Amino acid sequence: MERTSQISGFYKLDLNGRLNIVKAFANLTDEEVEQLTSTTSLKMDLADKMIENVIGIMPVPLLINGRDYLIPMAIEEPSVVAAASNAAKMARVKGGFFTSSTEPVMIAQIQVTRLSDPHRARIEVFRRGDEILQLANQQDPFLISLGGGARSVGARVIPTSRGEMLVVELYVDCKDAMGANVVNTMAEAVAGYIEEITGGVVLLRIVSNLATLRLARASAVFDRETVGGEQVVDSILDAYAFAEADPYRCATHNKGVMNGITAVVLATGNDTRAIEAGAHAYAAIGGKYHPLTKWEKNSDGDLVGSIEVPMAVGLVGGATKSNPIAKICTKIIGAKNSRELGEVIAAVGLAQNFAALRALATEGIQKGHMKLHARNIAIMAGATGKLIDKVATKMVEEKKVRVDRAKEILDELREQGK
Numbered sequence: 203m204e205r206t207s208q209i210s211g212f213y214k215l216d217l218n219g220r221l222n223i224v225k226a227f228a229n230l231t232d233e234e235v236e237q238l239t240s241t242t243s244l245k246m247d248l249a250d251k252m253i254e255n256v257i258g259i260m261p262v263p264l265l266i267n268g269r270d271y272l273i274p275m276a277i278e279e280p281s282v283v284a285a286a287s288n289a290a291k292m293a294r295v296k297g298g299f300f301t302s303s304t305e306p307v308m309i310a311q312i313q314v315t316r317l318s319d320p321h322r323a324r325i326e327v328f329r330r331g332d333e334i335l336q337l338a339n340q341q342d343p344f345l346i347s348l349g350g351g352a353r354s355v356g357a358r359v360i361p362t363s364r365g366e367m368l369v370v371e372l373y374v375d376c377k378d379a380m381g382a383n384v385v386n387t388m389a390e391a392v393a394g395y396i397e398e399i400t401g402g403v404v405l406l407r408i409v410s411n412l413a414t415l416r417l418a419r420a421s422a423v424f425d426r427e428t429v430g431g432e433q434v435v436d437s438i439l440d441a442y443a444f445a446e447a448d449p450y451r452c453a454t455h456n457k458g459v460m461n462g463i464t465a466v467v468l469a470t471g472n473d474t475r476a477i478e479a480g481a482h483a484y485a486a487i488g489g490k491y492h493p494l495t496k497w498e499k500n501s502d503g504d505l506v507g508s509i510e511v512p513m514a515v516g517l518v519g520g521a522t523k524s525n526p527i528a529k530i531c532t533k534i535i536g537a538k539n540s541r542e543l544g545e546v547i548a549a550v551g552l553a554q555n556f557a558a559l560r561a562l563a564t565e566g567i568q569k570g571h572m573k574l575h576a577r578n579i580a581i582m583a584g585a586t587g588k589l590i591d592k593v594a595t596k597m598v599e600e601k602k603v604r605v606d607r608a609k610e611i612l613d614e615l616r617e618q619g620k
């Protein structure tokens with residue numbers, strides 16, 4: 203199957219229909235399909251009733267830079283995948299998502315303490331920069347052979363509650379690795395030399411998860427009429443202004459962004475905590491906590507969204523290559539390098555935020571949530587097969603989504619032989 207074809211009505215297909223599409227789209231082998239469906243601890247038909255677009259891990263069709271992607275998401279919250287799919291469909295009207303990213307440069311920090319003259323020490327670090335880089339780059343010849351490695355050295359004197367300290371930083375192009383291992387090894391390797399040239403005592407030698415040199419960016423235009431008209435566009439902008447002005451709302455706004463980001467990070471076997479830490483620290487950079495996305499209106503009255511977020515994800519190392527499901531998910535996305543993967547993830551975060559803001563600014567999120575939640579409650583009450591949707595629909599109509607009511611409805615339906 204061509205990777206450029208639009209996958210419309212994906213969510214309407216049954217489990218096998220969706221699996222077949224993903225299989226053809228990503229050239230999965232029979233064995234990979236088998237792994238995808240059997241490794242999950244949930245029974246597949248049960249999972250299919252709990253969350254949308256199930257294929258073992260849930261893929262969302264997104265158009266990015268003119269190319270179609272199927273993006274697997276691993277998440278427990280039922281409405282997230284449907285919301286991302288819906289947002290992705292709306293973005294297509296104006297060409298989908300457009301992305302870019304920086305080089306995959308990670309920062310390693312080396313903390314130098316007990317310095318009587320930290321400013322002289324800082325200058326000394328810069329003077330010996332080449333030697334420090336040389337030492338760092340001896341640690342990973344394979345990374346160097348791929349064109350990566352430590353690129354430059356930084357040094358800052360910081361005031362702390364225990365006096366001034368020197369922070370030496372290595373800026374390392376990690377290519378397709380997430381990079382924490384690589385940069386930690388380098389930081390440990392140069393520590394002795396840094397003690398020697400500064401006269402201080404090195405304490406911590408560790409990656410920074412605030413990966414400001416490894417950013418992924420995405421933007422999309424959402425057609426005014428598709429979004430629901432001028433009033434909906436303005437309401438979304440009001441919702442965004444609320445997040446910009448108030449940290450209590452902003453945390454939830456960013457949580458919505460991270461619903462999308464974390465789900466793909468997890469599906470691809472990357473480090474969700476590193477990404478979460480980096481995203482929230484980036485949102486607070488400069489001292490005020492900001493939304494990770496920005497929303498504006500263009501001269502045609504369309505809604506325009508953008509996102510910029512640290513994105514330390516890899517395609518090699520860690521669980522990305524060793525966990526079979528993560529490996530298959532990465533294959534489904536089909537990113538050629540870690541930058542492309544990061545850009546795809548940023549686009550999903552933007553899509554997710556759009557979907558949440560649109561729902562919140564219009565009918566509220568509970569209607570959609572309750573419909574999906576009701577299916578889970580119906581399953582808990584013992585409903586199977588077609589009865590799940592029947593019980594769920596009745597509970598939503600009655601606005602009584604509870605296990606005891608689900609059991610009553612189930613008994614009634616069974617008595618009627620339905």
Ligand code: MEV
Pocket residue numbers: 279454455456457458459461558559562567
């Ligand atoms: C729920 O998981 C995410 C939302 O709360 C995000 C938001 O409020 O923007 C809907």
